[in-house]
């Protein structure tokens with residue numbers, strides 16, 4: 001679904017990503033792991049061109065989404081296809097219903113019943129419908145942290161993205177909310193491509209079909225999650241997984 005070839009990225013003259021070549025499979029979950037500062041989030045953020053907002057960024061190489069260069073077209077059109085969920089839940093200060101309709105309304109007018117159906121479908125897909133169905137008009141900010149994160153997932157699903165990027169989506173949540181979101185990631189990845197940055201190795205083993213290990217801006221190793229954790233090919237991966245460095 002996403003094909004990255006010889007990709008390099010600099011912030012000013014600091015090279016953050018070095019010669020990355022990687023394929024992200026369609027309708028699967030892929031995890032990015034590695035020590036803090038190795039470039040996982042930077043790579044994730046290039047997939048929907050969030051890097052465009054950082055004036056000091058310079059890139060070289062190619063990233064294709066379903067065969068098309070992501071840097072060639074309009075960034076907003078790309079972001080409709082590539083949704084994102086952040087580390088800290090960030091509902092907009094508006095109702096649960098309006099949070100979900102925010103993106104679709106910017107794309108065009110929606111009829112009442114079409115909007116109702118979309119809100120219900122996104123909330124069901126995000127595993128939140130039963131908890132909020134009687135208070136869709138209330139503020140999204142009144143929900144618990146875990147519910148807010150599921151609302152953010154529902155909002156990200158509303159433009160029907162083919163790819164969902166998740167940047168440490170559970171690191172601010174309690175274990176129960178984390179378990180719910182991990183379950184959700186597995187379900188979501190059946191119908192769309194999910195890419196998740198995580199510091200939680202167990203999370204990667206639970207949710208990801210493929211895992212990529214980064215170190216100091218380089219992709220050290222990528223492969224099926226079972227193989228990468230069970231039988232890593234590179235000594236550096238082995239050392240990281242066994243806690244020799246963090």
Ligand SMILES: Nc1ncnc2c1ncn2[C@@H]1O[C@H](COP(=O)(O)OP(=O)(O)OP(=O)(O)O)[C@@H](O)[C@H]1O
Pocket residue numbers: 011016034035036037038039040041042043054197
């Ligand atoms: N906007 C920015 N301007 C300058 N440097 C940046 C910017 N964003 C990230 N960096 C630098 O790029 C490097 C990679 O950061 P990035 O956040 O991608 O790493 P990471 O592996 O996701 O780290 P973490 O796990 O701590 O989130 C770091 O050295 C960071 O300081």
